[in-house]
Amino acid sequence: NAGVMQNPRHLVRRRGQEARLRCSPVKGHSHVYWYRQLPEEGLKFMVYLQKENIIDESGMPKERFSAEFPKEGPSILRIQQVVRGDSAAYFCASSPQDRRFGYTFGSGTRLTVV
Amino acid sequence: GENVEQHPSTLSVQEGDSAVIKCTYSDSASNYFPWYKQELGKGPQLIIDIRSNVGEKKDQRIAVTLNKTAKHFSLHITETQPEDSAVYFCAASKGNQGGKLIFGQGTELSVKP
Numbered sequence: 001n002a003g004v005m006q007n008p009r010h011l012v013r014r015r016g017q018e019a020r021l022r023c024s025p026v027k028g029h030s031h032v033y034w035y036r037q038l039p040e041e042g043l044k045f046m047v048y049l050q051k052e053n054i055i056d057e058s059g060m061p062k063e064r065f066s067a068e069f070p071k072e073g074p075s076i077l078r079i080q081q082v083v084r085g086d087s088a089a090y091f092c093a094s095s096p097q098d099r100r101f102g103y104t105f106g107s108g109t110r111l112t113v114v
Numbered sequence: 115g116e117n118v119e120q121h122p123s124t125l126s127v128q129e130g131d132s133a134v135i136k137c138t139y140s141d142s143a144s145n146y147f148p149w150y151k152q153e154l155g156k157g158p159q160l161i162i163d164i165r166s167n168v169g170e171k172k173d174q175r176i177a178v179t180l181n182k183t184a185k186h187f188s189l190h191i192t193e194t195q196p197e198d199s200a201v202y203f204c205a206a207s208k209g210n211q212g213g214k215l216i217f218g219q220g221t222e223l224s225v226k227p
Contacts, residue, residue, distance in 0.1 A: 004157075031213060042120075042203055042217040043158065056214055091157050095213055102148050103215070105157035 002027070004094050004106035005074075012112045013082050021077040021109045025094030032075045033103065034067055037089040049075060082113045116141045118206050120218025127194055128226055135221045137204035138186040144206040147180060147187045148215070152201045161202075162189070194225045 005024040013019050025032050030050055035043040045059040049069035060067065064082075069075040079086055089110050093103040117140040127133050139147075145166040150158035164171045164178045164187065171178050175194075180187040191198055201222050205215040 006157075033213065033215075035215075035217075042219045043215075045214050045216070048214055058214075102160045102163050103213070105150075105159070107155075107157045 004092055004104050006090075006092050006106035006109050008109060009107065010110050010112070012114060014114055015083060016081050019079040019082050019086070019111055021079075021090050021092075021111070023075040023077070023092030023094075023106060025075070025092075026096075026104050028096065029094035029104070030097050031095045032069050033093045033095075034075075034077050035091045035093065037091060037108075039088075043091060046077070079111075082111075084113050087111055087113045116144075116206075116216045118204060118216045118218040120204050120221060122221060123219065124222045124224070126224045126226065129194060129196060131194055133189075133191045133194055133198070133223055133225075135189045135202055135204070135223075136186060137188070137206075137218050138184075139206040139216070140185070141206070141208065141216075142182075142185060143208045144185075144216075145209055146207045147178070148205050149176075149178060149189050150203045150205065152203065152220075154200075158203060191223075194223075196225050196227050199223055199225045 032049045034046040037043045047060050047067045048056040064080045066078045089108045091108045093105045095103050119138045148163035151161045152158045162176050164180050175192045177190045201220045203220050204218040207215045
């Protein structure tokens, strides 16, 4: 009965490299959400996905960021050509289709860009 | 745009006292209001939530109240314990946006033994 699994827990990248963050939702959950948390701030919505579909990406930066949730496998948040301002904690959450029981968050991936 | 304001940003109470955290939302179409507890180095954990057709909800030492007219909702923790120390976030969403949550800025609660 695993919760939302995110890996890696910590990721260090040099400026200009690519970062790939993975999220496996709770078994049976069909909705995945990605949020970003900057130090000392609340969580900011980035993107909402269902299997093979991006439903709402209104919080995603226009460039360098992309997300997918394939039919098989985890959801991936990809950041190309990382910059220092991308350093943050990235949280994934999942919910069942009817969302009556709210979100379950993972423990996050802490990205540090050096 | 959508906005959720949360106060206070820090709150210190003595063990056994009550703690109250307040949030105000801007979008009158919001209809779901969860509260999350985040401990250091961990992800947010849902502790209680309320929907707009309910004015109050209670779960043991935790209660949430909602005033739709004033567009604000509050978290009440009674008989606080040191393990309640954490950062608490309120959030709001509209059902037709598929569950996207707008979070408040967070309240760091410290319960002193």
